[in-house]
Amino acid sequence: MFLQQLINGLTLGSVYALIALGYTMVYGILELINFAHGEIYMLGAYLGIILLGFFTAIGLTSQSLSLSIILTLILTIIFCSSYGFTIEKIAYKPLRRSPRLSPLISAIGVSIFLQNYVMLTQGATDKVFSSIFGNAGFDFLSTRITYLQLAIILVSAVIMLLLHAFILKTKTGKAMRAVAQDKTMASLLGINIDTVISATFIIGSGLAAIAGVMVAMYYGLVNYYIGYTAGIKAFTAAVLGGIGSVPGAMLGGVILGLAESLGASYILREYIEYKDAFAFIILITILLAKPEGLLGKTSEEKI
Amino acid sequence: MLKLEKVDPFYGPIEALKGINIEISHGEIVSLIGSNGAGKSTCLMTVSGILKPSSGRIVLDNVDITGMPPHRIVKMGISQVPEGRRIFPRLTVLENLEMGAFLGRGNFSLLIERVYKLFPVLKERYRQYGGTLSGGEQQMLAIGRAMMSNPKILLLDEPSLGLSPIMVSKIFKTIHEINREGVTVLLVEQNARAALKLSNRGYVIENGTITIQGESEEMLNNEKVRHAYLGE
Numbered sequence: 250m251f252l253q254q255l256i257n258g259l260t261l262g263s264v265y266a267l268i269a270l271g272y273t274m275v276y277g278i279l280e281l282i283n284f285a286h287g288e289i290y291m292l293g294a295y296l297g298i299i300l301l302g303f304f305t306a307i308g309l310t311s312q313s314l315s316l317s318i319i320l321t322l323i324l325t326i327i328f329c330s331s332y333g334f335t336i337e338k339i340a341y342k343p344l345r346r347s348p349r350l351s352p353l354i355s356a357i358g359v360s361i362f363l364q365n366y367v368m369l370t371q372g373a374t375d376k377v378f379s380s381i382f383g384n385a386g387f388d389f390l391s392t393r394i395t396y397l398q399l400a401i402i403l404v405s406a407v408i409m410l411l412l413h414a415f416i417l418k419t420k421t422g423k424a425m426r427a428v429a430q431d432k433t434m435a436s437l438l439g440i441n442i443d444t445v446i447s448a449t450f451i452i453g454s455g456l457a458a459i460a461g462v463m464v465a466m467y468y469g470l471v472n473y474y475i476g477y478t479a480g481i482k483a484f485t486a487a488v489l490g491g492i493g494s495v496p497g498a499m500l501g502g503v504i505l506g507l508a509e510s511l512g513a514s515y516i517l518r519e520y521i522e523y524k525d526a527f528a529f530i531i532l533i534t535i536l537l538a539k540p541e542g543l544l545g546k547t548s549e550e551k552i
Numbered sequence: 553m554l555k556l557e558k559v560d561p562f563y564g565p566i567e568a569l570k571g572i573n574i575e576i577s578h579g580e581i582v583s584l585i586g587s588n589g590a591g592k593s594t595c596l597m598t599v600s601g602i603l604k605p606s607s608g609r610i611v612l613d614n615v616d617i618t619g620m621p622p623h624r625i626v627k628m629g630i631s632q633v634p635e636g637r638r639i640f641p642r643l644t645v646l647e648n649l650e651m652g653a654f655l656g657r658g659n660f661s662l663l664i665e666r667v668y669k670l671f672p673v674l675k676e677r678y679r680q681y682g683g684t685l686s687g688g689e690q691q692m693l694a695i696g697r698a699m700m701s702n703p704k705i706l707l708l709d710e711p712s713l714g715l716s717p718i719m720v721s722k723i724f725k726t727i728h729e730i731n732r733e734g735v736t737v738l739l740v741e742q743n744a745r746a747a748l749k750l751s752n753r754g755y756v757i758e759n760g761t762i763t764i765q766g767e768s769e770e771m772l773n774n775e776k777v778r779h780a781y782l783g784e
Binding site for chain 2: 420423424426427430431433434435436437438439440441442
């Protein structure tokens with residue numbers, strides 16, 4: 250039971266962490282909470298289900314499952330990244346010199362727009378995808394671990410390690426950190442701020458796309474409002490870890506996923522419908538006890 | 553080499569500069585002195601492209617760079633060390649220097665060798681976070697970082713601000729050394745005496761306009777300059 254919930258929690262937490270990275274990276278650079286980010290994830294889940302359905306229909310999944318998954322991932326990443334890129338250019342960039350509230354409201358607007366756009370084009374009902382993965386997996390200490398769960402956890406872990414290395418070691422990653430710390434100074438050194446900001450949105454949206462495809466495969470169900478709940482939870486994870494901190498978002502996501510699944514089975518039990526509220530209890534507690542988050546930095550260093 | 557012709561940057565609700573004319577020749581050190589709020593930093597930020605002038609022209613080696621984005625101006629060979637040093641506190645010393653070389657103007661290992669020779673302490677501390685350095689070391693890092701773009705012209709904004717007298721003379725000696733290697737320098741200073749002693753020519757900026765200009769030696773003897781800026 251415990252191990253089962255642990256695996257479920259880790260799976261969920263990996264997805265939260267992937268989405269949370271998008272929130273935290275954008276916040277780190279623009280101090281903007283990109284409310285439309287959850288919708289990018291939703292778009293990824295939709296496209297994931299549509300593409301997997303298409304590949305099943307043409308028989309590609311039965312021929313080569315891994316090829317169809319990789320193709321789905323690549324196409325979804327490209328699709329979502331171009332959305333993220335365009336949203337920044339249209340909805341946030343023109344407001345960069347405006348008061349901080351303006352881009353925030355613009356973000357909420359984009360979020361509402363995308364929800365309604367998907368509702369109108371895809372319908373308001375759940376889109377179901379009969380899972381091609383079934384319950385395939387193995388038993389470990391009388392716990393059922395599916396291959397899909399294992400894949401989600403591993404893929405997320407690898408992606409997060411790669412992202413961490415990217416931010417720490419590459420020229421673009423260092424430029425991102427420099428821009429996050431002092432935009433004017435970064436441009437005085439020849440760093441093109443617009444390019445760095447675009448790169449941030451492209452990477453964040455790509456991660457959300459991966460999360461979306463994995464969730465689509467995991468639950469086999471999407472609707473136009475999954476971005477809202479997932480987005481708020483991933484945002485909670487980002488705040489929990491310390492918004493602006495990349496390792497914090499990873500940690501926050503995993504903690505939130507574990508807390509939700511363990512909390513639901515051990516603390517809430519028959520009040521399981523309060524599962525979602527659990528995330529927010531954690532958020533409020535953290536904000537009261539440690540407002541800067543687990544790995545966050547207090548903002549006094551803005552000299 | 554660098555020419556500001558009637559530059560009139562519109563800076564917020566007030567016009568801080570009113571038709572500035574400055575000309576700098578290759579290999580010179582030119583100082584721009586003036587009191588707080590006279591428009592010195594505005595002038596440098598306009599040259600660097602952070603602020604857009606509402607009128608006038610900025611010309612570098614016969615190329616009009618007015619209104620170019622900052623990263624293209626750096627690419628043209630103008631590098632600025634802004635007031636307050638603004639090093640990246642959560643990047644290491646080495647990473648700060650790497651950011652200076654972002655555009656890849658020149659050979660990285662030669663450039664960093666030159667910076668380490670100018671400021672050996674930076675080599676000792678290359679793995680430390682920028683924010684952990686002392687004020688003087690941060691100023692060295694800020695200058696070193698700007699030098700990493702291999703600039704033709706170095707704009708320095710108040711490099712002596714908040715430093716001990718020993719550190720100030722050290723920084724000024726280094727500026728002299730950098731200039732001897734062929735880098736043209738535009739130096740903005742409140743410490744007028746030190747700036748004029750170091751430079752070939754000087755400009756006095758008051759309320760956004762140039763009021764006095766000339767050879768530094770003359771200016772050190774100029775009655776008005778002595779009275780207003782040298783405290784005599």
